[in-house]
Amino acid sequence: MEMENTSQSLWDYLKPTLVIGALAAAIFLFGSNIWSGGLSYEKRMLFRHIVQESNRIEQHTLTHRKNLRLVTYNLWCDFLKPHTILSLEERIECLAEGINDFDIVLIQEAYVLNAGVAVITKCATLMVAAMTKRGFRYRTSIADFTAPYVGQSGGIVIFSRIPLVNTTSRSYLNYSILQVTDYRGFVVGEFSVNSQRLYVINTHLDPHGVNARLSQARELAAALQEFNSDSHFIVAGDFNIDNHHPTTSEKSDEYQQLLKIMRQVGLQSVFPERMETNQDGGNYDAIFISSKVSVVRKEIIKLETRKNESVSDHFGLTIELEL
Numbered sequence: 627m628e629m630e631n632t633s634q635s636l637w638d639y640l641k642p643t644l645v646i647g648a649l650a651a652a653i654f655l656f657g658s659n660i661w662s663g664g665l666s667y668e669k670r671m672l673f674r675h676i677v678q679e680s681n682r683i684e685q686h687t688l689t690h691r692k693n694l695r696l697v698t699y700n701l702w703c704d705f706l707k708p709h710t711i712l713s714l715e716e717r718i719e720c721l722a723e724g725i726n727d728f729d730i731v732l733i734q735e736a737y738v739l740n741a742g743v744a745v746i747t748k749c750a751t752l753m754v755a756a757m758t759k760r761g762f763r764y765r766t767s768i769a770d771f772t773a774p775y776v777g778q779s780g781g782i783v784i785f786s787r788i789p790l791v792n793t794t795s796r797s798y799l800n801y802s803i804l805q806v807t808d809y810r811g812f813v814v815g816e817f818s819v820n821s822q823r824l825y826v827i828n829t830h831l832d833p834h835g836v837n838a839r840l841s842q843a844r845e846l847a848a849a850l851q852e853f854n855s856d857s858h859f860i861v862a863g864d865f866n867i868d869n870h871h872p873t874t875s876e877k878s879d880e881y882q883q884l885l886k887i888m889r890q891v892g893l894q895s896v897f898p899e900r901m902e903t904n905q906d907g908g909n910y911d912a913i914f915i916s917s918k919v920s921v922v923r924k925e926i927i928k929l930e931t932r933k934n935e936s937v938s939d940h941f942g943l944t945i946e947l948e949l
Contacts (some may be wrong), residue, residue: 783813
């Protein structure tokens with residue numbers, strides 16, 4: 627009993643010291659992160675956009691003799707759900723292999739988490755490595771949405787086998803209170819195919835608030851009007867339609883509002899009949915196109931790992947288009 631009392635007394639003595647030491651270390655690391663400007667230069671360079679390789683002169687205008695194939699897929703990277711991280715490497719490899727035949731790939735949730743004391747880049751680095759290995763030499767910038775000190779990046783990126791003319795990233799001004807530390811927005815990849823201008827937009831809307839999502843959709847639609855109206859447009863990604871209320875009902879008010887916002891800027895849904903795009907039975911993902919884009923084939927795909935497990939809780943949306 628005396629030994630137990632001695633151990634307890636020692637622990638009571640050491641506990642405040644250990645707590646103070648841990649807090650001091652966290653404050654030091656946090657301060658160092660701010661002092662160094664947040665994400666390191668090397669990390670930012672890793673995620674920089676690639677328009678053209680510097681060691682090769684290449685024409686931006688591509689003469690494409692076949693139809694273009696495009697896919698959008700939510701990676702499912704959730705730092706708060708350890709099981710999604712434990713299987714991440716295998717899931718990403720199988721995802722990348724499954725979309726290897728596409729020309730343009732839109733990915734959501736390739737997150738970079740800046741916790742102030744540490745920067746966790748696993749989702750983004752694994753995805754970049756897997757796609758680069760498979761010949762996707764061009765991509766938009768992941769660093770554009772990386773939180774400078776504390777927060778989570780937007781996690782959106784466009785990979786491409788064909789040259790990008792230019793890229794643009796824009797953060798949303800409207801968001802729910804629960805998304806205050808998430809740097810969400812949309813990224814634009816500009817292409818020139820068969821002497822025609824094509825804008826491909828990837829986005830991931832607020833998962834928490836309906837009003838925030840619709841406001842973000844309006845921001846995106848307003849931005850499209852800044853581009854040349856004679857161009858072709860594809861807008862795709864995870865719109866989180868009816869999030870927390872999984873449904874495929876076409877009578878959903880939020881869904882009808884989103885369709886209306888897109889129609890006002892000349893965009894129509896490729897999948898007007900709502901179908902499941904998630905394991906929970908919801909329809910969160912979508913592709914919208916302008917009237918000048920001709921879709922010759924469309925499909926919802928469900929990729930699996932070698933263990934016959936889904937690569938994501940989302941399904942992929944694919945289109946084959948003719949310009």
